[in-house]
Amino acid sequence: MRFAVLSAALLAAVAVAKVHAQPPRDLPHITSERLEQAMRASFGYDQLPPDLQARLVQDEVQRLCTEYRNEPPADVAERIQKLSAESVVFPPDGKFLGDWKKGEQLSVNGYGLRMRDDPRRQVGGNCYACHQMAPQEVSYGTLGPSLLQYGKLRDFDPEAIRTAYIKIYNSNAALACSTMPRYGTQKIISIEDITHILAFLFDRDSPVNKE
């Protein structure tokens, strides 16, 4: 008897999982317009000041990624990557590597991007939310690959530094509809802050590159 109840519960759970596994594009009643309405309602859009309202308006890349549920066909993916690459601004003095100690703090710091944040406070990169970086830090997310020994594994190669800069500045330039924030393009952190974080990944003295 107990077994029957258990297996019925299991079957029900599997059925629910199957429903959730269906991609939203198979549900024709959920249109982009409806998603937009739901999002605006949940943020109280009409009461927000204009600068916060602007944050709820999708740019073209976000719109395309929403439209294709983050799985764009090859030609659209190419367009997204091109648009994203065009938005990348390189450090004006040509120096990619800043101060790794500042980069370490920025990588741990998760402050920012909330509607009621204090604009005077330093916004962080929050990289540990998705990446392993220095071996001493044991609390990290695994949505992104481990960045342990990142510079060392790439022989501190200038080309790899440039590639990582672009990835951090606009992650969609490397992979269309990447889930990694577009730190430079969306002005989450400054170009200088990106160079500090880059130094945390590529400086020979950074704990990221030590055993």
Ligand code: HEC
């Ligand atoms: C919300 C999760 C998330 C956050 C936060 C995040 N990343 Fe990522 N990152 C990813 C994912 C996922 C990938 C793998 C490729 C992709 O999907 O874009 C990635 C890839 C990378 C890569 C390329 C790795 C390779 O294979 O060579 C680098 C470098 C990187 N991230 C650096 C950073 C840095 C530095 C920060 C903080 C400023 C950061 N990431 C914050 C999710 C994230």
